[in-house]
Amino acid sequence: MTRTHRFRNTLAALATGLALLTGHTASAQSMVSVKGNVLNMRSGPGTNTEVLWELRKGYPLKVVARQGNWLKVSDFENDRGWVARSLTGRTPHHVVKSRVANIRSGPGTQHRIVGKAEYGELLRTREKRPDWVRVERDNGKTGWIAKRLLWGW
Structure with missing residues (x-):
């Protein structure tokens, strides 16, 4: 066993032990x-x-x-x-966690606002980027919301 494999095994064992201790x-x-x-x-x-x-x-x-x-x-x-x-x-959805969230035509603040979603609104997840999520409303309309304004997956 190489040093790298021993190190990885040790890390895996520590992570497992931590998970068991913390639940x-x-x-x-x-x-x-x-x-x-x-x-x-x-x-x-x-x-x-x-x-x-x-x-x-x-x-x-x-x-x-x-x-x-x-x-x-x-x-x-x-x-x-x-x-x-x-x-x-396992169908991914998000909930708006900010008071109001701008729904944009693309993933970024440079894109135009096409709507607004309010706190607690349920949205179907359609695509994910590192900082943006493309969502779909009940009426079928889609747009992008900043991920930090949402909760879900």
Whole structure:
């Protein structure tokens, strides 16, 4: 084994150990979205727990824990709850996290503003660049929003 391989193995072992100690693993930090028309966010894993609120189709959620067929998730406001894994999917969406976000014709401030999105608006993710996301509204219109103004994937 070369020095480089030993170094990489040591780094991998340290990362795994850190993940185990902190409870953060790559799979636990994945994103999901609401697959059906409506999904109940619950206070605990199971249908016999309180419904905290309803989420609509496409709403993005960060998975923070798993228990059987249930996912503990957080949303863009860091509210947490439990959802049935079978009711989630992998279709990427974003939520506007700023008061208002300009929707532009291209990925950059030099492009003209074609619309505005408001706090909490749900948008379908169509393309991602390092600092910009092309999104689609419910009405089918698309445009680009600065990534820093959005939450999701």
